[in-house]
Amino acid sequence: MSTHALRPARELLLKEYRGVLSTLSKSMPGFPFGSVVPYCLDAQGRPLLLISRIAQHTHNLQKEPKCSLLVGERDADDVQAVGRLTLMAEARKVLDAAEVDAAAQRYYRYFPDASDYHSAHDFDFWVLEPVRHRYIGGFGAIHWLDQVTLANPFAGAGEAGMIEHMNSDHAAAIAHYVALSGLPGHSPAELVGIDREGMHLRIGHSIHWLAFPQTCNTPTQVREALVLLARAEQWPVVETSQG
Numbered sequence: 001m002s003t004h005a006l007r008p009a010r011e012l013l014l015k016e017y018r019g020v021l022s023t024l025s026k027s028m029p030g031f032p033f034g035s036v037v038p039y040c041l042d043a044q045g046r047p048l049l050l051i052s053r054i055a056q057h058t059h060n061l062q063k064e065p066k067c068s069l070l071v072g073e074r075d076a077d078d079v080q081a082v083g084r085l086t087l088m089a090e091a092r093k094v095l096d097a098a099e100v101d102a103a104a105q106r107y108y109r110y111f112p113d114a115s116d117y118h119s120a121h122d123f124d125f126w127v128l129e130p131v132r133h134r135y136i137g138g139f140g141a142i143h144w145l146d147q148v149t150l151a152n153p154f155a156g157a158g159e160a161g162m163i164e165h166m167n168s169d170h171a172a173a174i175a176h177y178v179a180l181s182g183l184p185g186h187s188p189a190e191l192v193g194i195d196r197e198g199m200h201l202r203i204g205h206s207i208h209w210l211a212f213p214q215t216c217n218t219p220t221q222v223r224e225a226l227v228l229l230a231r232a233e234q235w236p237v238v239e240t241s242q243g
Contacts, residue, residue: 005143009135010150012071012085013041014198015209017110019071021049023060023091033060039069039128040110040193040200040207042103043155046127047087050107050114053122061126065091069128085135087148089128100125102156109163109192110200110207152195158219159194166191166226173230174201181235183208194222211238 018038025033035057039047047069051058061067072084094100103125108115117123133145154162166174167190177199178189184203193200198211212225213236228236 005135005137005141005145006148008083008137009085009133009143009145009148010045010197011209011211012073012083012135013045013047013087013148014195014200016071016074017207018074019047019069021057022068022070023057024064024066025056026059026063027056033057037069038111040107041149041152041195042106042127044151045149045195046130047089048103048107049091049126049128050111050123051126053124058124058126061091061093067091067128083135083137085133085148087128087133088131090131091126091128094125094127103127105160106155106193110202113205150196153217154194154196154219154222162194162219162222163191170226170230173226176230177201177210178203180229180232181210183210199226213238 017040018036020034021037022032022034025031033056035055037049037051037057039049042048067089069087069089070084071087072079073082076082094103104115107125130149133148135143135145135148137143152159171188174189174191177183178185178201183189183201184206187204189201189203191199192202192207196215196217198209201208201210212222213228214221214225216222216225
């Protein structure tokens, strides 16, 4: 297994928030069925989906949970020259009440409009339990990866507290991150997630991920990274050590 491909493979999962979910068709046995789905990553770093009970892919997963999620770099001029990741997984419907609540809190930060149709229609959270990954980083850079996901040590109250603090008290710093990194500035940005390797910002209806200069394992290290970036005159080079 190639360790140098772990970071770029994980970054694809962190920053794209949409992919093609392929399931095995219930109505057309033996045929794969592809559908576009938004996702965010749960506390364990696994893709978290909110899908309708009447959707074709949901019926397929209920019959056969084996599936895959294809994630590629957005807005690529040449899709064969950029990174893409196929995550092969077993899909699991989230049933535990506490797990559903945690999923809802996380998912609605990323996709706030989803709370409306979730309450009005029959939607459920599903998590994709990774089995293996196929990462292609461009021409000739092809890797099988067994362990790409990385648990988020801040998930829960800690992450929520940091997000609320930044959005309430440090809007100018968030605007600076957007300008410094070249993200779209058409709408005010809101911090919606923090993980070991970076932060997630929602600008309008789009989500963007920005990497920290170094991996952060404690809230203090996150704070130091956020202060450093707020004072930076250019976006720093990210260390590429594997984790």
